[in-house]
Amino acid sequence: MTFSPALEEKFARILTIYPPGRQRSAVVPMLLYAQDEIGHVSQEVIDEIAHRVGIAPMQVDEVIGYYSMLHRKPLGKYHVQVCTNICCLLVGGQSLLEHASKTLGIGNKQVTADGLFSLEEVECMGACSWAPAIQVNYDFHHKVTPERLDRLIEDIRKAQGTKQVS
Amino acid sequence: MPVEIDVTTVYIEDRPYPMDPEQNLLHQCLSAGFNLPYFCWHPALGSVGACRQCAVKQFKDEHDKHGRIVMACMTPASDGTRISIKDSEAAAFRAGIIEGMMLNHPHDCPVCDEGGECHLQDMTVMTGHDYRRYRFEKRTFRNQYLGPFLNHEMNRCIQCYRCVRFYREYAGGADFNSFALRNLVYFGRDKDGVLENEFAGNLVEVCPTGVFTDATLKRHYTRKWDLEFSPSICTQCSLGCNISIGKRYDTLRRVVNRYNGEVNGYFLCDRGRFGYEFVNSERRIRQSRLRTEAIGPDAAKRHLRDLVASNPGVIGIGSPRASLESNFALRALVGPDRFYAGIPSSELELLRLMLDILRSGPAGTPSLREVESSDAVLVLGEDVMNVAPRMALSLRQSVRQQPIEIAKRLHVALWQDHGVREVLQDAKGPFFIATSSATRLDDIATECCRGAPDDVARVGYAIARALHSSSPEPQDLADNQRAFVESVTNAFKMAKRPLVISGASYRNIGIIRAAANVSRVLPGATLSFITPECNSFGLAFLTGTSLEAAIKAKPTAAIVIENDLYRRLPAPEVDSFFSQCAHVVVLDHLENRTTTRAELVLSTATFAEADGTLVNNECRAQRFFGVFPPSETIRQSWQWLGEWENLDRVIADMSGGVPGLSGIAQAAPSAAFRMSGAKVPREPHRWSGRTAVLANITVDEPKPPVDLNSPLSFSMEGNPDQPPAALIPFFWSPGWNSAQATNKFQEEIAGPLRGGDPGVRLIEAGQGEGIPMASRAAESDEDARLSAPNRDRQGADAFNGALFASVPSAFQPRENEWLIIPLFHIFGSDELSRAAPAVAQLFPDPYLALNADDAAKFGAEASVMGRNLPVRVTPGLPQGVAGLPSGLPPLEGIMLPAWSGISRI
Ligand code: SF4
Ligand code: SF4
Ligand code: FES
Ligand code: FES
Numbered sequence A: 001m002t003f004s005p006a007l008e009e010k011f012a013r014i015l016t017i018y019p020p021g022r023q024r025s026a027v028v029p030m031l032l033y034a035q036d037e038i039g040h041v042s043q044e045v046i047d048e049i050a051h052r053v054g055i056a057p058m059q060v061d062e063v064i065g066y067y068s069m070l071h072r073k074p075l076g077k078y079h080v081q082v083c084t085n086i087c088c089l090l091v092g093g094q095s096l097l098e099h100a101s102k103t104l105g106i107g108n109k110q111v112t113a114d115g116l117f118s119l120e121e122v123e124c125m126g127a128c129s130w131a132p133a134i135q136v137n138y139d140f141h142h143k144v145t146p147e148r149l150d151r152l153i154e155d156i157r158k159a160q161g162t163k164q165v166s
Numbered sequence B: 001m002p003v004e005i006d007v008t009t010v011y012i013e014d015r016p017y018p019m020d021p022e023q024n025l026l027h028q029c030l031s032a033g034f035n036l037p038y039f040c041w042h043p044a045l046g047s048v049g050a051c052r053q054c055a056v057k058q059f060k061d062e063h064d065k066h067g068r069i070v071m072a073c074m075t076p077a078s079d080g081t082r083i084s085i086k087d088s089e090a091a092a093f094r095a096g097i098i099e100g101m102m103l104n105h106p107h108d109c110p111v112c113d114e115g116g117e118c119h120l121q122d123m124t125v126m127t128g129h130d131y132r133r134y135r136f137e138k139r140t141f142r143n144q145y146l147g148p149f150l151n152h153e154m155n156r157c158i159q160c161y162r163c164v165r166f167y168r169e170y171a172g173g174a175d176f177n178s179f180a181l182r183n184l185v186y187f188g189r190d191k192d193g194v195l196e197n198e199f200a201g202n203l204v205e206v207c208p209t210g211v212f213t214d215a216t217l218k219r220h221y222t223r224k225w226d227l228e229f230s231p232s233i234c235t236q237c238s239l240g241c242n243i244s245i246g247k248r249y250d251t252l253r254r255v256v257n258r259y260n261g262e263v264n265g266y267f268l269c270d271r272g273r274f275g276y277e278f279v280n281s282e283r284r285i286r287q288s289r290l291r292t293e294a295i296g297p298d299a300a301k302r303h304l305r306d307l308v309a310s311n312p313g314v315i316g317i318g319s320p321r322a323s324l325e326s327n328f329a330l331r332a333l334v335g336p337d338r339f340y341a342g343i344p345s346s347e348l349e350l351l352r353l354m355l356d357i358l359r360s361g362p363a364g365t366p367s368l369r370e371v372e373s374s375d376a377v378l379v380l381g382e383d384v385m386n387v388a389p390r391m392a393l394s395l396r397q398s399v400r401q402q403p404i405e406i407a408k409r410l411h412v413a414l415w416q417d418h419g420v421r422e423v424l425q426d427a428k429g430p431f432f433i434a435t436s437s438a439t440r441l442d443d444i445a446t447e448c449c450r451g452a453p454d455d456v457a458r459v460g461y462a463i464a465r466a467l468h469s470s471s472p473e474p475q476d477l478a479d480n481q482r483a484f485v486e487s488v489t490n491a492f493k494m495a496k497r498p499l500v501i502s503g504a505s506y507r508n509i510g511i512i513r514a515a516a517n518v519s520r521v522l523p524g525a526t527l528s529f530i531t532p533e534c535n536s537f538g539l540a541f542l543t544g545t546s547l548e549a550a551i552k553a554k555p556t557a558a559i560v561i562e563n564d565l566y567r568r569l570p571a572p573e574v575d576s577f578f579s580q581c582a583h584v585v586v587l588d589h590l591e592n593r594t595t596t597r598a599e600l601v602l603s604t605a606t607f608a609e610a611d612g613t614l615v616n617n618e619c620r621a622q623r624f625f626g627v628f629p630p631s632e633t634i635r636q637s638w639q640w641l642g643e644w645e646n647l648d649r650v651i652a653d654m655s656g657g658v659p660g661l662s663g664i665a666q667a668a669p670s671a672a673f674r675m676s677g678a679k680v681p682r683e684p685h686r687w688s689g690r691t692a693v694l695a696n697i698t699v700d701e702p703k704p705p706v707d708l709n710s711p712l713s714f715s716m717e718g719n720p721d722q723p724p725a726a727l728i729p730f731f732w733s734p735g736w737n738s739a740q741a742t743n744k745f746q747e748e749i750a751g752p753l754r755g756g757d758p759g760v761r762l763i764e765a766g767q768g769e770g771i772p773m774a775s776r777a778a779e780s781d782e783d784a785r786l787s788a789p790n791r792d793r794q795g796a797d798a799f800n801g802a803l804f805a806s807v808p809s810a811f812q813p814r815e816n817e818w819l820i821i822p823l824f825h826i827f828g829s830d831e832l833s834r835a836a837p838a839v840a841q842l843f844p845d846p847y848l849a850l851n852a853d854d855a856a857k858f859g860a861e862a863s864v865m866g867r868n869l870p871v872r873v874t875p876g877l878p879q880g881v882a883g884l885p886s887g888l889p890p891l892e893g894i895m896l897p898a899w900s901g902i903s904r905i
Helices: A004-014 A023-038 A044-051 A057-066 A085-090 A093-104 A147-163 B023-032 B088-104 B117-125 B162-170 B200-206 B270-280 B296-311 B324-334 B347-362 B368-372 B389-398 B401-409 B415-422 B453-467 B479-495 B509-521 B536-542 B547-552 B571-580 B637-642 B646-659 B739-745 B854-859
Strands: A078-083 A117-122 A135-136 A140-141 B009-010 B016-018 B055-059 B069-073 B081-083 B150-152 B177-179 B186-188 B210-216 B227-233 B244-248 B253-255 B316-317 B376-380 B431-435 B448-452 B498-503 B526-530 B556-559 B584-588 B600-601 B610-614 B622-623 B818-823 B848-849 B859-865 B868-872 B881-885 B899-900 B900-903
Touching: A004 A023, A004 A044, A004 B610, A023 A044, A023 B431, A057 B177, A057 B739, A078 A093, A078 B415, A085 A093, A085 B600, A093 A117, A093 A147, A093 B415, A093 B600, A117 B088, A135 A147, A147 B389, B009 B023, B009 B227, B009 B556, B016 B023, B055 B088, B069 B088, B088 B117, B117 B739, B150 B200, B162 B200, B162 B389, B200 B210, B200 B253, B200 B556, B200 B859, B227 B622, B244 B270, B270 B389, B296 B556, B296 B584, B296 B600, B296 B637, B324 B610, B324 B637, B324 B646, B347 B509, B347 B536, B347 B547, B368 B389, B376 B389, B376 B453, B376 B509, B389 B646, B401 B415, B431 B453, B431 B479, B448 B479, B453 B509, B453 B584, B509 B526, B547 B571, B556 B637, B584 B637, B848 B854, B848 B859, B854 B868, B854 B900
Parallel strands: A078 A117, B009 B081, B316 B556, B376 B431, B376 B498, B431 B448, B498 B526, B556 B584, B584 B600, B818 B881, B848 B868
Antiparallel strands: A078 A135, A135 A140, B009 B016, B055 B069, B055 B081, B150 B210, B177 B186, B227 B244, B244 B253, B610 B622, B818 B899, B848 B881, B859 B868, B859 B900
């Protein structure tokens, strides 16, 4: 399997930074880079990465299973992650999740029909001081209220309607 | 020499106990007899501190009343440590941990296969957690198909991680893992499929719950407490692993490990664990017959007696899969001169040579425990995983010995499993393999060297030469061979406990001699020979005449015991032997081609119905006891053949009459042995249905069958105390219903069983009673002139052996012929496990093994020795060498290695 030149370049660099024989240390960054480009980690990607670092595909699978940020199924273009861990829970994280579910019309770990959004309930993201917190792709949003959440979603939808968001 | 160990004092509930500071508190508390619950720790796997079940309270000093909770398995037993197991906080903590595990554990003990021998049940009871407060949903998983041996029921998992640690780290498996996190952790394969590792069956005992259970048992399920057990010995390879066999009614239900600290320790291979089902096979001979007529046992025996009386020239053909007693009984009946080994001379000669080598020393032959602690290993010409599987598991641990020194230097305690693995990473000690094709241990090998069997021998000779100038020098080694020899030599010079492994697989005398030379010039080395079958060495003690000699004798009558001659020699030779022999008597338990040639077939006991002694590859004589009561129609070979009153009488005659066997009586207590006047019960005291089992026939309770051959009873009555190690039918102790009860039978956890591990070694290095060299057929060989080395290294004084002088010449490929070597399969090469349905599912189809170049020439199918076979590309086969699977019908009678043409179809 071949990846885009940009991704290939990242892979080539990351594989050189570990001591010889320790290439498997590159598994996590490689998976993240691949997921960023492809949107999720497919079996093909798993096999290829396993091959490149010299371990069994199952050992890559194990890493994916462990890190909740790695996904084996396609996500929405915008992956909305709502924290319901203790701090966020105390200030409305749970109802925020329920609200997001209603607004988006999807449940936990589901994707909207147009493929634009997916929703996931997540554990603490380290943003407790600004709870309740959510994360959309790599962007954090702090002290989120249902209204702010709706506006955020609305903005994305609009932007999507007028121009291609990359 | 006894090693002095430091002893420290640890206070438990303010009372002093002597303990080993090199160990952790859990290990030492259990050794001292305390009941302390645990899950993630396993005596063979060490500590990881993952389950938090072994909590105890530790106190700074005698004034500390507060203490703090620590995990016993993660705390060294250092001097002056003060702990409390009973402390109420620690006890509440342990109960709380169990409660936590139980949140997701299903409530299915009554229908769970593990019920009644479940470590989780035992530990739950031990902690006192007895009330379920959690009323919500439990997480559930989809289970996987894992092959014919194991069921998978993931909902029962308590995330102790033992399975994955055993499978991946201990047994070297690659197709099993833990996935996901939190309460969704999943243990299994990445998709459904047969588990590839040959030791997967141990998960039945390693998993403390019912996630992995025995799928063969499930087809004829019985609870542990309803099984009747016997201490037995695995008959499916030469290592003689100790097993506990369980039956109910007329069927053998399962085999589990029977701990023997020197031999199999905690683990068996899957052939040994699941191959037992041949005992229940449809092919069993349950009734004697004269030609085609069934006859009763008395008539059968009379017929045999008459036949022997009227044919003074009758010969006996013994078997390497029959007990010493049965072989001896045949020898006694026909006379030592007319008793033949039942194996070809190519094999018998090698066995006799191996015994001679072991007798003359100086290298001793190691037990599996010693194999495990070897710190540099050379394998000459054996595919250990497929021929002597359990030894491969020991070798996987041996490669850790040298790297472990690093951990010691860093003061990482060796029981700290995770710490040690972090230090070791991928480091492996010196392990070298010289064979004719790839083996299943290549992944841990420092270097492998491939060559035809003669070249393997030459490499061995070259190593001996490099170590000592008195050993002969093979000429013209190839560069890769030289490099290999250099690596092995360097590693061996540094090693403290080097080991050489060799055997009879390639039927190559040069390999065995070379292995002997290496072991003889290397101070401190041990030498392990792998023999083909469970009693190969025992047979070689009894006779030196081969099957070919039996055929040449052209007898008018022959008695064959427990031996399918069609697996030994090519069919035409066996056919002509049987056609010229007017009277053939066969004693066996499964129908085979040999039984079809017999005038008289005597229905004979399998290991599960028999008692006797087997001599394993380290010359350890071990006794096995049957689990089925004596039957009217099925008898043991020695019972058919003689008039001995019981097994002990046979043993007495044999140990008095056969050189080298005088020690065998000590392999186990005699039938007269009693504990406080009572026998050892084969049945657990909770065995149920004693009065109901026969209720449809009679409501009177029948007297239990009498066992004349052993101190074991066919009943639940007897002395419930721990019997001597050789007589332990099953491991059980109050509160310990699972296999973990083994703890209670050991002198120290993972050490010898109380009173010493069972078995007697018939040969200690250089001390054997010895069959004089001159009696061997190899006498004419130039090796009779052995050169004596000048030993200039330390230990020279102890050296009284000699070195073999004849180096074979280098293998020459032929123009249009290939040297066909045997290739072995753990599932398929062995005769008896072939009749076990679960094992049978994993047999390969017959094939012709070729290297990639040859395979390209011949395509998908080729013709060899008159058969068309699919071609399988087999890595490592040298040019001019091909292979056929050993023992696999219809190829089983072909004597390999042999030269043969191969042609395109
Ligand atoms: S499957 Fe068994 S051995 Fe493996 S983690 Fe679960 S309980 Fe432990
Ligand atoms: S290694 Fe050999 S003796 Fe041990 S269980 Fe396996 S087949 Fe039986
Ligand atoms: S609890 Fe939500 S970010 Fe920490
Ligand atoms: S046995 Fe000590 S923590 Fe698991």
